[in-house]
Amino acid sequence: MTSSSSLAAGPSSQRRNTGCDSIDCLISLSHGSIKPTVGTDYGIRSMARNGGLRAKDDEEEEQHQNPFLFNNKSLTSRPQFRSEVSKAHWDEEMDMGEIIEKKGSIWTTTGIIRNGKLYCHIEEILFLAERGALILTSADGKTFNLGDIYKKVIASNLGSSWEYFQAYRHLKSLGYIVKRHDIPWTLKNNRSCCGSNSPSETNGRTCEVEFGISDLLQGMQIHDLKPAFDVYLPNSKFKKSSPGDPSFLLCLLREDPPSRSEVENLEKKCDGLPLKFCYVDHGRVSFFSFDKGTLPILP
C-alpha cells in the first residue's frame, strides 16, 4: 500500500499501526523489507489482489467481496495456465510426486532430490497446481484435477494436513523457501524419503526433535510441539546442495497458545535456530514469536 492510498482510505487509516507490534506478524513484514525475488511466476500479485493473501492492517475488518453484484463474473481470479507447465508423476510408494518435466525457475527452491531425481511433497504439488504451474498424473496416466489433489492433501499424514498446507502456501506465496522439517534437501542413497536425519549429507544445523516415519504412518496425534517447516528468506542464489541454516523453524499450533515450558523445551532442542509459531484459524494464517526477553537495566 502506498502512502497516497492510505491517505485516501479515510479515518481508519489514522489508526493504522506504524510498525510491527511486539507480536510480530509476518504479514505486515511483507510490506516492507522482504520482496519475493525468486519464482515471480507464482503470480503473487494477482493472487494478492483477489482476496487471498493481501496483507492488511490487523485492526481493520476483513475485506469481503460482494456476492450481490449483478455482473455475475467469477468472484475469485483464476490464475491462467502458464506456458511453462511442469509435469509430475505420483509415486505411491514414496508418497511424493516425481517431477518428470521441469519448467521454470521455481525448482531451485522447491522439491527435494533423491538419487538424482526431483520429488515434491503433496503440499508443494498443490501449491503449484493451484497456480497452473504443475500437472500431476497417476501411475496409469490419468491427470489429477484440483479436487483430487485437495483430497490427497487431506489424506496425507502431514499433521493436520489442511492447516499445514495453508501455512506452507502462505509463506511460499510470499517468496519464502519452505521445506518440511527434518527432511534433507538432497540425499544420495535412497535410504528413506523422509524422516531420518542424515547430517552427513545436509549442511547447516538441524533440530534434534525426532520425526520418525512410524509417527507419520500411524497418523498419531503428536502432542509435543515440534517444528513443521524449515523456512529460508527469499534468495535468488539459493542452492539445495548448500542451503545454509534456515532463517527460522516454523511450528504449527493447535488449540491454545504454547506454554512457556513448551517453548523452552523446543528452544533447547533447536540449537539456537530462531523459532516462529503459526496459528491457522478460519483460513487466517498468523505468525508469532515467543522470544525470551532481556530488558536492559537502565541507568
Place this chain on the structure above:
Amino acid sequence: MELGGPRWKGKGFEDIAQANPMSEIISRLQTSLTQSEASATLSGCTALLESEPEAAELLERASFGQKITNCNDDKHWFQLAPEESFYLCHALKCIKILRKDNTLMDESELWNHFGSKRKTFPEVYKAYSHLRLKNWVVRSGTHYGADFVAYRHHPALVHAEYAVLVIPEKDGNVNNARLSQWSDLCCSLRLSGSVAKTLLVLHVSSCDRRDWSSLSCLEQVTVEEQIIRRWIPERSREDKHVEVDEAH
C-alpha cells in the same frame, strides 16, 4: 445511550440487503446443497466442501466458509470452520461429512470429533447456532480478540455490529477466567471498539461436562445475551440521543 445502528458500506447496500433477506438465502442454500447431495471431507478441524456453482453462490451470499481459489469453474471448493460445517450438517441438515477415506461420519461422531479437538467447541457452537438461527451472519473473531464477529447481513454490505465473546456458565456463576479481570474486560472492550463498536457476551449455560458428550445436550442448553459497553459521562450530558464519537 443509543448507538447508530447498522452501518452500511455503500450506497444502496441496505436496499440490497432488504431485497435479499438472509433467511431466504439460507433456505435456498439448504435446498441447493441437499439436492446436489453435497459432501465435505474432514481434515482435522477444517472440512473441505465441494459444491456446484449454484450452491457456491449461495454459500458466498450467506457467508459460510471461505472459497478456495482454484482453476476450474465447474466445481467450487470451500473450507469450512468446525462450527460452520456442524451447522450445515446438523442444524440445516444439508451436507454430509466424510472422513479421509470417504466413509460417512454421523452427527454424534462429528460432535465428539470436534469436541476432542477443541475443548470449547460445544459452547462456541451453541453460541454460533444461536446467532445464525436468528439470521445474523457470524464470522470468526479470533483475530480481533473475540470469538466471533456478528453482522446484520453480508460483511461486504455492512460493517460488523458486535464482537462476540462466549462464556460458559454454570448456575449463573462464571465458570472460567474470561472477563474476570478488569484488564481483560477493558482489553476486550477496546478491541471490539475498533472492529464493531459493541461487545456482546453470550453466556452459555453448560451442562455438567459429561453431558456435553451427548449431542442431545444441545437442546437443553440456553444462551443469554449481554451487552457490555463503556459509558462516557463527558459525552452524555445532553438530554438527547447522541452519536458516540469513536475517536477516543
